[in-house]
Amino acid sequence: xxxxxxxxxxxxxxxxxxxxxxxxxxxxxxxxxxxxxxxxxxxxxxxxxxxxxxxxxxxxxxxxxxxxxxxxxxxxxxxxxxxxxxxxxxxxxxxxxxxxxxxxxxxxxxxxxxxxxxxxxxxxxxxxxxxxxxxxxxxxxxxxxxxxxxxxxxxxxxxxxxxxxxxxxxxxxxxxxxxxxxxxxxxxxxxxxxxxxxxxxxxxxxxxxxxxxxxxxxxxxxxxxxxxxxxxxxxxxxxxxxxxxxxxxxxxxxxxxxxxxxxxxxxxxxxxxxxxxxxxxxxxxxxxxxxxxxxxxxxxxxxxxxxxxxxxxxxxxxxxxxxxxxxxxxxxxxxxxxxx
Numbered sequence: 001x002x003x004x005x006x007x008x009x010x011x012x013x014x015x016x017x018x019x020x021x022x023x024x025x026x027x028x029x030x031x032x033x034x035x036x037x038x039x040x041x042x043x044x045x046x047x048x049x050x051x052x053x054x055x056x057x058x059x060x061x062x063x064x065x066x067x068x069x070x071x072x073x074x075x076x077x078x079x080x081x082x083x084x085x086x087x088x089x090x091x092x093x094x095x096x097x098x099x100x101x102x103x104x105x106x107x108x109x110x111x112x113x114x115x116x117x118x119x120x121x122x123x124x125x126x127x128x129x130x131x132x133x134x135x136x137x138x139x140x141x142x143x144x145x146x147x148x149x150x151x152x153x154x155x156x157x158x159x160x161x162x163x164x165x166x167x168x169x170x171x172x173x174x175x176x177x178x179x180x181x182x183x184x185x186x187x188x189x190x191x192x193x194x195x196x197x198x199x200x201x202x203x204x205x206x207x208x209x210x211x212x213x214x215x216x217x218x219x220x221x222x223x224x225x226x227x228x229x230x231x232x233x234x235x236x237x238x239x240x241x242x243x244x245x246x247x248x249x250x251x252x253x254x255x256x257x258x259x260x261x262x263x264x265x266x267x268x269x270x271x272x273x274x275x276x277x278x279x280x281x282x283x284x285x286x287x288x289x290x291x292x293x294x295x296x297x298x299x300x301x302x303x304x305x306x307x308x309x310x311x312x313x314x315x316x317x318x319x320x321x322x323x324x325x326x327x328x329x330x331x332x333x334x335x336x337x338x339x340x
C-alpha cells in the first residue's frame with residue numbers, strides 16, 4: 001500500500017468555519033487512502049456562498065450527492081457533492097476493478113448498484129472522519145451520520161431535495177481532489193450558511209454584500225435563534241446569543257441597529273435587560289422589540305415602561321418581523337437626523 005499523504009496544500013482561510021473544515025482534510029486524505037489503497041490529495045480549497053439549486057443548475061453537470069444528518073446541539077443537513085464521473089471512479093476503485101476498467105465505466109457514466117454501494121462506503125468514511133474531528137473542534141456537541149447517496153442534476157434535483165433546501169444559502173467549500181492515476185476533479189462540502197455560522201457563533205460575510213442593518217437576537221432557545229437567523233439573514237446581519245449578560249456587553253462595544261429579545265430567560269429576563277440597556281446613554285436610542293410566545297397585558301405594559309419600542313408574539317412570520325424592524329429602524333433614523 002502506498003503511503004498516505006501527510007501534508008495538504010491550502011490557501012489562507014478567513015473564517016473559523018473554513019479553517020476548521022480545512023483542518024479535517026489531512027485525516028480525510030489519510031482515511032480515504034487507506035480505504036481505497038490509492039493516494040488521495042485535497043488541494044487549493046476555496047469557499048463561496050450560493051444555493052445548491054443555483055450551483056447545480058449553473059454547473060450543467062451530473063453529480064452524486066451524499067446527504068449527512070447533523071444532530072445533537074446543531075441540527076440540519078450537510079452535503080458532499082462530487083461529479084458523477086468522480087463518484088463512479090471512487091465506487092469502482094472500491095470494487096477492485098483495474099484502472100482502465102474504472103476509466104471506461106466513468107466515461108460511460110455507469111453508476112450501477114454495486115458502484116453506488118462502493119461510493120456509499122467512501123461517503124460513510126468521510127462522514128465518520130468529519131464526525132470525529134468536529135466533535136473535538138466545535139464548542140458544542142455534534143453528531144454526523146450518513147443518510148443517503150443519490151445522483152443529482154438540474155433535471156432531477158427537485159425530486160432529490162426539497163425546494164426550500166435547494167434555495168437555502170449555503171457555504172461551498174470546494175477543493176481539487178487528486179487520486180493517483182486519475183484526472184483531478186472537485187470535492188465539495190456544502191453546509192447551509194446558518195449551520196456553518198452557528199458552529200462558532202460567527203457571521204461569515206459575503207464580499208460586497210450590503211445589509212439593511214445589524215440585528216441582535218437574545219433568546220435562551222437555540223431553536224428560536226435559528227428561526228430568527230433564517231427569517232432575517234438575507235436582509236440583516238444577525239448576531240445571536242443566549243446569554244443576556246453577553247448581550248449587554250456586546251451592545252456596548254459593537255454597532256447594533258436593533259435588538260430582538262425574549263421576555264422569559266433564566267437569570268436576567270428580557271424586561272430587566274431592556275431596562276439595563278436603556279440606562280446606557282451610548283445605546284439608549286437602539287430600538288428593542290420584546291418577544292413572547294405567551295404574552296400578557298401586564299408584560300406588554302412592563303416592556304413599554306422598561307423602554308421597549310414594540311412587543312411581538314412568537315412565532316412571528318418573516319413579513320411581520322421585517323415590517324416591525326423596518327418601522328423602528330426608520331423611526332431611529334428620523335430621530336437621529338432630527339437631533340443633528
